[in-house]
Amino acid sequence: xxxxxxxxxxxxxxxxxxxxxxxxxxxxxxxxxxxxxxxxxxxxxxxxxxxxxxxxxxxxxxxxxxxxxxxxxxxxxxxxxxxxxxxxxxxxxxxxxxxxxxxxxxxxxxxxxxxxxxxxxxxxxxxxxxxxxxxxxxxxxxxxxxxxxxxxxxxxxxxxxxxxxxxxxxxxxxxxxxxxxxxxxxxxxxxxxxxxxxxxxxxxxxxxxxxxxxxxxxxxxxxxxxxxxxxxxxxxxxxxxxxxxxxxxxxxxxxxxxxxxxxxxxxxxxxxxxxxxxxxxxxxxxxxxxxxxxxxxxxxxxxxxxxxxxxxxxxxxxxxxxxxxxxxxxxxxxxxxxxxxxxxxxxxxxxxxxxxxxxxxxxxxxxxxxxxxxxxxxxxxxxxxxxxxxxxxxxxxxxxxxxxxxxxxxx
Amino acid sequence: xxxxxxxxxxxxxxxxxxxxxxxxxxxxxxxxxxxxxxxxxxxxxxxxxxxxxxxxxxxxxxxxxxxxxxxxxxxxxxxxxxxxxxxxxxxxxxxxxxxxxxxxxxxxxxxxxxxxxxxxxxxxxxxxxxxxxxxxxxxxxxxxxxxxxxxxxxxxxxxxxxxxxxxxxxxxxxxxxxxxxxxxxxxxxxxxxxxxxxxxxxxxxxxxxxxxxxxxxxxxxxxxxxxxxxxxxxxxxxxxxxxxxxxxxxxxxxxxxxxxxxxxxxxxxxxxxxxxxxxxxxxxxxxxxxxxxxxxxxxxxxxxxxxxxxxxxxxxxxxxxxxxxxxxxxxxxxxxxxxxxxxxxxxxxxxxxxxxxxxxxxxxxxxxxxxxxxxxxxxxxxxxxxxxxxxxxxxxxxxxxxxxxxxxxxx
Numbered sequence: 001x002x003x004x005x006x007x008x009x010x011x012x013x014x015x016x017x018x019x020x021x022x023x024x025x026x027x028x029x030x031x032x033x034x035x036x037x038x039x040x041x042x043x044x045x046x047x048x049x050x051x052x053x054x055x056x057x058x059x060x061x062x063x064x065x066x067x068x069x070x071x072x073x074x075x076x077x078x079x080x081x082x083x084x085x086x087x088x089x090x091x092x093x094x095x096x097x098x099x100x101x102x103x104x105x106x107x108x109x110x111x112x113x114x115x116x117x118x119x120x121x122x123x124x125x126x127x128x129x130x131x132x133x134x135x136x137x138x139x140x141x142x143x144x145x146x147x148x149x150x151x152x153x154x155x156x157x158x159x160x161x162x163x164x165x166x167x168x169x170x171x172x173x174x175x176x177x178x179x180x181x182x183x184x185x186x187x188x189x190x191x192x193x194x195x196x197x198x199x200x201x202x203x204x205x206x207x208x209x210x211x212x213x214x215x216x217x218x219x220x221x222x223x224x225x226x227x228x229x230x231x232x233x234x235x236x237x238x239x240x241x242x243x244x245x246x247x248x249x250x251x252x253x254x255x256x257x258x259x260x261x262x263x264x265x266x267x268x269x270x271x272x273x274x275x276x277x278x279x280x281x282x283x284x285x286x287x288x289x290x291x292x293x294x295x296x297x298x299x300x301x302x303x304x305x306x307x308x309x310x311x312x313x314x315x316x317x318x319x320x321x322x323x324x325x326x327x328x329x330x331x332x333x334x335x336x337x338x339x340x341x342x343x344x345x346x347x348x349x350x351x352x353x354x355x356x357x358x359x360x361x362x363x364x365x366x367x368x369x370x371x372x373x374x375x376x377x378x379x380x381x382x383x384x385x386x387x388x389x390x391x392x393x394x395x396x397x398x399x400x401x402x403x404x405x406x407x408x409x410x411x
Numbered sequence: 412x413x414x415x416x417x418x419x420x421x422x423x424x425x426x427x428x429x430x431x432x433x434x435x436x437x438x439x440x441x442x443x444x445x446x447x448x449x450x451x452x453x454x455x456x457x458x459x460x461x462x463x464x465x466x467x468x469x470x471x472x473x474x475x476x477x478x479x480x481x482x483x484x485x486x487x488x489x490x491x492x493x494x495x496x497x498x499x500x501x502x503x504x505x506x507x508x509x510x511x512x513x514x515x516x517x518x519x520x521x522x523x524x525x526x527x528x529x530x531x532x533x534x535x536x537x538x539x540x541x542x543x544x545x546x547x548x549x550x551x552x553x554x555x556x557x558x559x560x561x562x563x564x565x566x567x568x569x570x571x572x573x574x575x576x577x578x579x580x581x582x583x584x585x586x587x588x589x590x591x592x593x594x595x596x597x598x599x600x601x602x603x604x605x606x607x608x609x610x611x612x613x614x615x616x617x618x619x620x621x622x623x624x625x626x627x628x629x630x631x632x633x634x635x636x637x638x639x640x641x642x643x644x645x646x647x648x649x650x651x652x653x654x655x656x657x658x659x660x661x662x663x664x665x666x667x668x669x670x671x672x673x674x675x676x677x678x679x680x681x682x683x684x685x686x687x688x689x690x691x692x693x694x695x696x697x698x699x700x701x702x703x704x705x706x707x708x709x710x711x712x713x714x715x716x717x718x719x720x721x722x723x724x725x726x727x728x729x730x731x732x733x734x735x736x737x738x739x740x741x742x743x744x745x746x747x748x749x750x751x752x753x754x755x756x757x758x759x760x761x762x763x764x765x766x767x768x769x770x771x772x773x774x775x776x777x778x779x780x781x782x783x784x785x786x787x788x789x790x791x792x793x794x795x796x797x798x799x800x801x802x803x804x805x806x807x808x809x810x811x812x813x814x815x816x817x818x819x820x821x822x
Contacts, residue, residue, distance in 0.1 A: 074588045170485075177427050389809060
């Protein structure tokens with residue numbers, strides 16, 4: 001394919017992760033070094049930065065600060081949750097995007113995000129083709145939820161999994177220190193897919209993990225849950241539980257949203273989330289000392305505990321997106337294909353944007369135990385290679401030294 | 412002083428910390444290597460292990476596993492919250508302790524814990540003197556709360572402070588990623604002293620910290636708090652707040668325990684703790700998106716983020732306790748004396764057990780700003796040297812490799 005010369009825009013979207021900037025850096029660095037790419041822009045707050053004509057000039061950034069993006073959590077360019085319209089219904093945004101692309105001679109567009117971002121990518125790509133404007137568009141995946149279709153796993157998942165497993169090991173030690181009884185319930189993110197909660201099982205692999213794990217892939221039964229906890233508590237005096245925020249009853253209603261006596265059985269007002277609610281229910285039922293812990297934002301931004309494997313793969317994903325686009329490929333997402341038969345090998349693989357968007361990948365049923373209160377070795381074999389290696393995040397005064405970007409806005 | 416030959420017991424008590432085992436290891440290793448000490452026992456669950464005649468033989472442990480205690484969180488020997496009686500009122504426990512000491516020829520007793528543990532140490536020491544039983548008794552301090560009298564700081568505080576500052580920096584990045592408004596309220600431990608919450612200021616020193624900090628050293632005023640948050644939120648669209656679990660109104664009642672409309676102004680049922688409650692109040696007041704985060708147990712057990720300075724000082728404290736006892740000293744706690752005038756120098760210093768026990772050291776008023784919503788440079792100068800250096804915790808399969816003790820019980 002003939003060389004396409006022009007500028008590139010890189011945008012980030014959706015919820016942050018510890019390594020979304022490692023992907024962005026993979027794309028930015030590679031684009032900056034590429035002769036076909038004349039200028040590299042970062043869109044301020046994702047697609048909104050394009051619509052608002054607010055683009056940061058990446059060429060102006062200090063090379064060392066850019067490199068620190070590999071270890072800096074959250075979206076350095078800013079994120080958005082803006083859902084772009086269907087172009088057949090309303091093409092206002094698309095016309096504006098085309099206008100901006102023309103203004104800056106943008107011929108490469110890289111979008112770094114989850115399901116919705118791949119959908120945005122896909123729609124823009126289709127529109128540009130229809131408009132006859134040559135622009136190569138690639139999706140760079142990101143989501144701690146690990147729920148993107150096709151790819152073996154998603155950049156961001158492994159670092160969150162590593163933080164969760166590490167935290168479970170530490171909480172295990174804390175919760176087992178007294179000779180008195182204690183039930184601890186830890187809530188992990190994952191509204192529809194239980195990948196992050198399942199990661200707690202890695203702590204068991206390392207010898208200090210939860211007794212029970214509940215994922216949204218199985219219907220939750222409060223009576224069964226209370227029986228499980230009571231049985232273990234009565235036998236050992238302790239019980240450590242991992243629950244996904246997305247656990248739901250058979251009728252589909254979220255346990256966290258159960259507000260009435262009829263649904264949650266106790267009629268507690270809900271303030272502190274699922275862990276606090278379950279802790280209260282277990283306390284009333286068993287009389288045990290119970291503590292609810294919500295890992296909250298910490299699990300998606302704990303860059304100090306990121307997986308080096310995740311950082312390097314995220315970088316590779318961004319780098320590959322640029323390389324493939326320059327080679328002439330468009331309309332793809334750079335995911336991963338992994339081989340675990342003899343060690344662990346991860347290679348970039350291109351997926352059709354149309355097949356990725358708007359589909360959520362769940363934890364396979366065969367990786368959940370028969371009782372629905374734990375995960376199997378299959379999951380551990382899958383996830384363990386992903387959490388290997390430690391971040392090289394530099395420290396200053398004992399604290400993280402994250403990237404400081406100048407963010408010079410293009411006129 | 413003449414040589415005193417005999418066995419040593421080391422016990423741990425109170426809430427765990429990331430480095431309490433580093434202190435225990437300092438004592439255990441030094442005692443094992445000391446010719447005057449004939450045998451080294453670890454008391455199972457603190458003083459209860461002595462009362463129950465459940466002592467682990469430290470001489471039987473693998474040297475490498477023992478060394479891993481430097482990096483293993485929580486109390487490896489087990490802890491207790493058992494409060495020993497006043498010997499003038501009931502000396503049953505003391506008679507039993509003397510009996511066990513005689514049984515194993517225990518001439519050295521080291522107790523590793525917070526305020527209550529120093530009190531226990533003190534009482535046992537006084538009783539043994541009265542009973543004419545020669546036994547040297549030393550306290551080895553521990554408390555993330557940093558509230559022990561006399562010593563410059565407490566082993567355990569710095570690692571918790573480092574984790575808190577690191578987490579604030581990461582949450583700061585996460586909370587600033589969208590171009591939409593967001594208020595984030597993070598609750599830190601500290602019922603009566605605000606040291607841990609003040610540590611959030613270290614994140615500001617590193618450029619990514621909270622806008623507001625509230626400590627229990629000042630009376631909390633809900634109207635003032637809401638005005639502070641609203642002002643910053645209206646000006647910047649964001650507000651990141653650090654609150655101590657122990658903040659209280661002028662009448663002394665804890666904000667976290669306010670249950671009625673009359674006290675918290677909204678009449679919310681309390682389930683999820685202070686952060687969730689304040690988040691709800693701010694949400695109703697400002698209409699902003701608000702998230703409450705409770706750092707919970709994570710801040711006291713996050714050994715993966717421990718301060719090397721803290722680990723080494725903790726070790727030194729345990730080591731010094733044994734060395735001084737063998738030299739003939741008894742009835743003291745090994746705290747720290749620090750000089751920050753020209754770099755940072757920390758030396759062990761002995762404190763009278765009687766002066767340490769049952770007194771809580773607060774954050775000095777001059778380190779809290781006039782508005783009572785932040786801390787000053789004085790605190791940063793004090794705390795920053797303590798969080799320097801990274802743990803050398805080994806990893807296996809990308810996860811912590813904590814110590815595994817055999818815990819052979821003495822017959």
